[in-house]
Amino acid sequence: MLRTQLSAAANRLRISGRHSYFNTQQVFKVFQQQQQLSQRQYATRTNNNGGGGRQETDISTYPPERIRNFSIIAHIDHGKSTLADRLLELTGVISKTGKNKQVLDKLKVERERGITVKAQSASMFYEHNGQKYLINLIDTPGHVDFSYEVSRSLAACQGTILLVDAAQGIQAQTVANFYLAFGEGLEVIPILNKVDLPTAEPERTAKQIESAFEIEANTVLHVSAKSGLGIDHVLPSVIEKIPPPNGSIDKPFKALLFDTWYDKYVGVISLMAIKDGSVKKGDRIVSMYSNTKYEVAEVGIMHPEPMATTSLQVGQVGYITCNMRSVSEAHVGDTFYKEKEPVEALPGFVPAKSMVFSGVFPIDADEFDRLDESIQKLTLNDSSVSVHKETSAALGQGWRLGFLGTLHMDVFRQRLEEEYNANVLITAPTVPYQVKYRDGSTTFIRTPADFPGAGTMQDFVECTMEPYVSATLIFPEQYLGPMLDLCTTHRGEIQNHTFIDESRVMVKCRLPMADIVTDFFDKLKSRSQGFGSFDYEEGGYDTSDLVKMEVLLNGEPVDALAAVMHRSNVVNTGREMARRLKEVIRRQLFDINIQTAANGKVVARETVKQLRKNVTARCYGGDVTRKMKLLNKQKEGKKRMKKFGKVELPQEAFLTIMAKSSD
Incomplete structure (x- = not known):
């Protein structure tokens, strides 16, 4: 050898x-x-892969009655990840170095932005009243764009901690997350965080919780995750209030797949909640979704890194590797069972409905195959993204990806660049419209290229519809006027507004999705001086006067810059687009006419002036007809060049326009 x-x-x-x-x-x-x-x-x-040759840990001694599965839900920046750090320190999972910050935020994008975008699981061993417990914690995101992560995490839990900032009080996502957990039938433990801040008002915030959620104020725990104040009361409360998981060790193995990710050494890793029975290395399991059989190569728990165990049993949450090599084989919400021991399928998850669509194209066409593989692997870890291939005349082959919001889209782009070294161009976000034809059929419009032309609209289309959202805004009372004005200027319909305490207002309204994917959130923060919060959920479709705005360069349409919008926005958007294009298009030897048009009507025009060569420079005096002859010859040449020349919009121009559009 x-x-x-x-x-x-x-x-x-x-x-x-x-x-x-x-x-x-x-x-x-x-x-x-x-x-x-x-x-x-x-x-x-x-x-x-969880330790390879390291000794496997035996957790079979923990029956379901000594297992607790819970998550932490809250509005963004209310301290979920910091609380998770303190609980991991308390149980000895990580050492108390004083430098632990967002241990479960493992992605680079999470640490750079200071937010959680991916739910992470960690198992802890804890002793209470002489009994040892196995407690599984799931730290969830707080932003509305990642609510699908929250809903999937709750499916693996029997209870949840609802964390509220004692200084900021109840926020919009606090309300949304509470009703999400309440709808799942989970036990909710309310906790006030940051009670040691000078601006904290714990009594007032506890009354808000009592008023909004009908939870008695005297049952709310008061903690400070940063300093560790009151942390030792959290896990005893979890053990006493959250019920143990249901199920039986004697029943056939049944597990719910609720998260996946890809490892280049072992392939697809599946995070599962064991509902019945047990599974160990060497067992043969079957996917109910694809009916594919696999041999289990390893099982374990997240501690918070993968830690191999001898088995996984009913009530436990852990990972399974089973030589699943293709990312297309994993399906979030799938039910797994042992070969020759079929079981009834679990309900699974309602597929996420994409609210925002954007085109993704490689900067270099030679990178298409590598980018295709990268997108498949990343969507394995983010199942809320929908993927459809498309082709653009200007940008070549690419994908039309569906996201839950603009922050979700931006985080996905950053993860592609940082985790897979991808160099991509992302087009401006659009929302999915509907076109209803006179024959009764309805078509979804995900790209402007699919929108019917002016002739089709007039002869065959009955109406066009756009998606709306049911929005919740929470802010101090003094900003009520500016907030109502913000909603109405974005074509919103105010439904009601209520006072959740003596100084904070909650407004319910319906807003067009297209009007909130751009700068609505920035304006909300500006008009409320940073005190306003915003959350939304799908609100169905309503009839709307939609048109397709096209960008023409010397009469030739540029498909990648086309957009579908409400008729009232066409003029302002068209003028702004023409102005930006004039800034980024390089001058050529002929005039370039930039036009934006809707329904055959030009709404804005700009001209990039031609470069001119001084053809009369060699004429020193003499008759003026010599100069006129040269100028006329140049003029005729430019006419021919304009007739046969083609304007090419460089990809740098697309990058500049898209960057400005996202500002």
């Missing part, structure tokens, strides 16, 4: 062409480098 490896090292050295002569020392040097590389790869693989 050693001789074979040395020979291979010698061949590598000879083939490199750098030396025509080699000695034993050089051979051993190459061999040593290869061994070190292999050891590093093995160490990485061991860390990623």
Whole structure:
């Protein structure tokens, strides 16, 4: 074996062409480098797949009655990740170094932005009243764009902690998350965080919770996740108030797949909640979605890194690797069971409905295949993204991706760039419209290219419809006027407004989705001086006067810049688009006419003036007809050039326009 490896090292050295002569020392040097590389790869693989050859932990001694599964839900920036850090320290999962910050926020984008975008699970061992408990914690995102992560996490839990900032009080996402957990029938434990801040008003916030959710104020726990105040009361409350998971160890194995991710060494890793029975390494399990059989290669828990165990049993939440190599094989919400022991399928999850669509194209066309693989792997870890391939005349082959919001879209782009080194161009976001024809059929419009032309609209289309959202806004009373004005200027319909306490107002309204994907949230924060919060959910479709705005360069349409919008927005948007294009298009040897048009009518026009060569520079005096002859010749040449020349919009121009559109 050693001789074979040395020979291979010698061949590598000879083939490199750098030396025509080699000695034993050089051979051993190459061999040593290869061994070190292999050891590093093995160490990485061991860390990623839960320990490789490390000793497996036995958790079979924890029956369901000594297991608790709970999540932490809250509005953004109310301290979920910090509370999770303190609980992990309390149970000894991580050491108390004083430097633990957002341990469960493992993604680079999460640490850079300071928000949670991906729910993370961590199992803890805790002793209470002489009994040892296995407690599984799931830290969830707080932004509305990642509500699908929250809903999937709640399916693996029997209870949840509702965390509220004692200084900020109840926010819009607090209300949404509470009713999400309440609808799942989970036990809700309210906790006030940041009670040690000078601006904290715990009594007032507790009364808000009592008024909004009918939870007695005297049952609300008061903690400070940053300083550790009151943290030792959290887990005893979880054990006493949250019921243990249902199920039986004697029933056939049944598990719910609620999260997945891809590892380059072991393939697809599945995070499952075990509903009945048990599973261990070597078992044969079957996917009810695809009817594919797999052999279990490893089982374990997140601690918070993968830790291999001897088995997973009823009530426990852990990961399973089963040689699932293709990302298309994993389906979130799938039910798994043992071969020859069929069970009834679990309800699964309602598929996420994309609210915002955007085109994604590679900057370099040669990167298409690699980007396709990267998108598949990333959507495995974010199942709320929908993927459809499309082709643009201006940008080539790409994808039309559906997201839950503009922040979701921006985070997905950043993860593509940081985790997969992808260089992509993302077009302006659009919402899914509907076109109802006179024959009774209805078509979804995900791209402007699918929108019917002016002739079709007049002869065959009965009406066009756009998506609306049911929005909740919470803000201090003094901003009521500006907030109502903000809603009405964005074509919103105010439904009601109520006081949740003596100084805070909650407004319910319906808003067109297209009007909130741009700058609505920024304006809300500006008009409320940062005190307003906003949450929304799908509100159905309403009839709307929609038109398609096209961008024409010397009469030729640019499909990648077309957009569908309400007729009232066409003029302002058209003028702004024409102005931006004039700034980014390079001058050429002929005039470039930039036009924006809707329904065959031009609504705005700009002209990029031609470059002119001074053809009369060589004429020193003489008759004026010499100069006129040269100028007329140049004029005729430019006419021919304009007739046969083609305006090409460089990708740098698209990047500049899209960057400005997202500002």
